[in-house]
Amino acid sequence: MIKNELSKPKQTFRNLTEEKRLRIENALVEEFAREGYRRASLNNVVKSLGIAKGSLYQYFDNKEAIFLFVFERFTRLVKSMVGKPSAADCRPDNFWRTVRRVWKAGIIFIDNYPAYYQLYLNALFEQDIPRREEIISRVRLFSMEFFGPLAAAARKRGGLRPDVPVPVVVFMIDAAMDRFLQSYARSYLDDGLELAAADRARAEAGMDTIIEALKNGLGGGQRSP
Amino acid sequence: MIKNELSKPKQTFRNLTEEKRLRIENALVEEFAREGYRRASLNNVVKSLGIAKGSLYQYFDNKEAIFLFVFERFTRLVKSMVGKPSAADCRPDNFWRTVRRVWKAGIIFIDNYPAYYQLYLNALFEQDIPRREEIISRVRLFSMEFFGPLAAAARKRGGLRPDVPVPVVVFMIDAAMDRFLQSYARSYLDDGLELAAADRARAEAGMDTIIEALKNGLGGGQRSP
DNA sequence: TGTTTATATGACTACCTGGTCACATGATAA
């Protein structure tokens, strides 16, 4: 995860009272989440906030800077919720427990910040997003950076199959987790798991089934040599 | 998969020569693939085609109808490439071979029709797409309809673990396949598998590793009871 | 030939966008 700031609001913005700043930040997230980057309308935002268009440009340089600022808040939120691997996470025999912990953090994140999650989905698949590759890999690399070393350690200790390369392990966990969370967040993507209702208990049960299946495989009794 | 047509072009369009019709269809796919639905510009399309704006509206009712028409062509293409389960596909001990066949069909589809695949990705994640839920579930349900019965049969015969429900089996295969194909199609989504180069041979090798891992699990030697 | 019917055209409308700028407001300092 690169430390550099993506975008800095003007001093004027930082001088605002926290209340007003948060009101503006929230309105911006909501708009970008609902409409994506390109279609998001700053006219809309200022209208809903009851401030003048010019004010927004006293706070930020342009639309791109606004988007990057909002996206950076998303990555900060994710990092603060998932954190770095703890000492317990690093014990190789805790590997699947750690997977479960991070996965659950994802569920909680969506419950707490649905708009920010939607913002991320939009960034993932919309074209012409400013510095798109950079901001997406900030999030995607996070997964590899987090799970990669843990998986490598677990594999060395025999907790993971030696014939599956670490990148494939991370890929599969990430793919299952991502798709699961997308289904959880957006009902019509639901694939028959019926997570739509956003019933946290049911979601966790589904998650556990999937993690077990990742660990033990889908195949029948006999293992290949 | 519902049979109803999503959108019908006007008679005028159907009266065109095949050459002109295809030229127009291709230009439309390219535009929607590159820009998504909302930002796609019909002005752009007619300019690049060298026809008049009015002509487009002689062929279709409006932008929505145009998009739905193009998307329907995508679903038709997918269906024609994957087809229905063959007799061989239905043999329970051929389950993983069938997974491999469909997965490979996905790779070939992306190689042959990259714009159509991009169109699908846009539809997946853009907001305010006409009849979005309907058209997405048309594609997603396809996976369940195709693999569901095969998985159920394989599970009954002991080819799949009895403690993993069929929807979970389909979910995991679909999630891995989808994410793999997304990485294959779009380099910056690559998660360390290095499929970016679109090297078909390497892609198939990666696919095989993932399928094996789906089948046998990521966990170490010992199985849970 | 003249007449009807189908298709092609592009100027036009109403509306939206991001961004600008001359000016208004209010607070602080001299």
Place this chain on the structure above:
DNA sequence: TTATCATGTGACCAGGTAGTCATATAAACA
């Protein structure tokens, strides 16, 4: 009080959009 400076304002601009419609063209038919 007056002067200075940060902040707030909204009319305005250039440029884009989807969609319309009167008119031109061409083809088919009488």
